[in-house]
Amino acid sequence: MTQADPAPRGDKRERIIDAAIAVFADRGFHKARVTDIAHRAGVADGTIYLYFRNKEDLLLTIFEEKMDLIIASLKATLAPIDDPLERIHAFALHHYSLVRRERALAEVLQVELRLSNRFLKEYRPEKLWKYLGLFAQVVRDGQERGVIRADMDPFIVMWAFFGAIDELGMQWILARKKARFKLDQAAHQVADIFIQGIQARP
Amino acid sequence: MTQADPAPRGDKRERIIDAAIAVFADRGFHKARVTDIAHRAGVADGTIYLYFRNKEDLLLTIFEEKMDLIIASLKATLAPIDDPLERIHAFALHHYSLVRRERALAEVLQVELRLSNRFLKEYRPEKLWKYLGLFAQVVRDGQERGVIRADMDPFIVMWAFFGAIDELGMQWILARKKARFKLDQAAHQVADIFIQGIQARP
DNA sequence: AGATCCTGAATGGCGATTCATTCCCATACA
DNA sequence: TGTATGGGAATGAATCGCCATTCAGGATCT
CATH class of the missing domain: 1.10.357.10 (Tetracycline Repressor, domain 2)
Incomplete structure (x- = not known):
């Protein structure tokens, strides 16, 4: 209808950030795999790259x-x-x-x-x-x-x-x-x- | 950790350590390539592994x-x-x-x-x-x-x-x-x- | 010759990043 | 109301570059 956000756009971004904090803290930045973050956030690996340029950008x-x-x-x-x-x-x-x-x-x-x-x-x-x-x-x-x-x-x-x-x-x-x-x-x-x-x- | 040097002698070990300090300081541990260290020390890549178990052991x-x-x-x-x-x-x-x-x-x-x-x-x-x-x-x-x-x-x-x-x-x-x-x-x-x-x- | 020491090209694994494909749904039209 | 369609969002398997590590030979001594 109106300009209502059709997709939970901010939601995924937020979830990725939260997941990244958890995984970075847990395994350390270098050992943290993008796959781990994606899995924890409940999104596909590629989705992360829709919101962030790369792993470091996420940090x-x-x-x-x-x-x-x-x-x-x-x-x-x-x-x-x-x-x-x-x-x-x-x-x-x-x-x-x-x-x-x-x-x-x-x-x-x-x-x-x-x-x-x-x-x-x-x-x-x-x-x-x-x-x-x-x-x-x-x-x-x-x-x-x-x-x-x-x-x-x-x-x-x-x-x-x-x-x-x-x-x-x-x-x-x-x-x-x-x-x-x-x-x-x-x-x-x-x-x-x-x-x-x-x-x-x- | 370095247990006991299996055999090799000479100043190569010293040169590798000095080179590693310089390269680690310059590029950072992760970006430092073993090749760079070897080159700077004037030895072959493989030589480093005669003196150290691996890159981290060197650090x-x-x-x-x-x-x-x-x-x-x-x-x-x-x-x-x-x-x-x-x-x-x-x-x-x-x-x-x-x-x-x-x-x-x-x-x-x-x-x-x-x-x-x-x-x-x-x-x-x-x-x-x-x-x-x-x-x-x-x-x-x-x-x-x-x-x-x-x-x-x-x-x-x-x-x-x-x-x-x-x-x-x-x-x-x-x-x-x-x-x-x-x-x-x-x-x-x-x-x-x-x-x-x-x-x-x- | 034999032993020791060294070499550096080749290998292998890892995991970030890509991208062809699928999904989802709003809107348009019949 | 049912169906078509366009395109942004999401997917995840495949790719690809990077580099630590290995090892089959050489070199150098004794």
Whole structure:
């Protein structure tokens, strides 16, 4: 009749993306077979190529689209918090709440994306910069307000903090149930170290 | 893993390892072709299989052998330093001196090893644990002496510190000459953040 | 000669990608 | 109402390129 979508167009695309996240997390990008993804999504192998240029495009699409959601969510979390030091704390907690809630996605973003040379060397991970940029901005704000040491380079602090958070998240994911620490505990300790480490002292 | 060399002698093994480090760093493990490594080492493709079981064994052998050297070097660096907080500083500087001096090796260890699922999930990176364990021990010593906060989990501090150091090292390597910071500056700032962050306060 | 070491072309397997074919259904027409 | 038709969507078997690995000979020593 009207302009109603005749076919479940978006549905298949969504299913392929979800299946890809699961399979990438499970087998790793390189070992993941397109056939596996197609099977899991309940579509034919060729169907995937109607929606994505190739296997790598599928990985990058997941990154692009999911990061948009994550960035929006992070912004919403930080918005009501005024104190920069408190925001650092919130950043860590927010990061891990995602890791815990969507472990497969987190695994793809943290572990698998890094094996894509294209991603690391050729492709500009704009979305990652945007995500981290929010943190760097928190540091700059804190410096302007005088609560964070002025001799710290926000750029270095940003990568250091992300590295710390990311590494612990990765170890937690890799260790699965055997993890020797709790994510929340890690979030608190790391945030605490950085807050103590960079705050301006009288 | 390399059991015992069946027979072959000479400097070929060494040349293959050096060539592999260069090619892995340059093209990435997956895109690196055995042919490229052989060519660079000045040997025939098949020769590589006289010294290594397969391509992955080559990667793991590089890890095993180089880590032994790195661990020994780190121990020698820390030995004459008594103050745990000063050792943290030395750890960061030592790590980056390696990154700067042997960039290709650092790239392989930091970036490429991570793409080997086998390495991260199945293989136990004992040597990495040994390396990091040295740092965890520094934290424990500091706690016993009362100069480091007792409420910090050495395990979490260890991963956080390594993550921070590692991430900055990776960004520096990836950015090559365009890096927006100096390695030494990063070493000092990160060490400073952690020292300020974990030291016991009166 | 025999043993050791090396060579590099040939092989084989894997799995991403393609594309000829089929399916589905909205619309048009009788 | 029944049937034809056009074309986009989906299929999945076949293709095809890539490259790690092998191995039947050579080369080089003793």
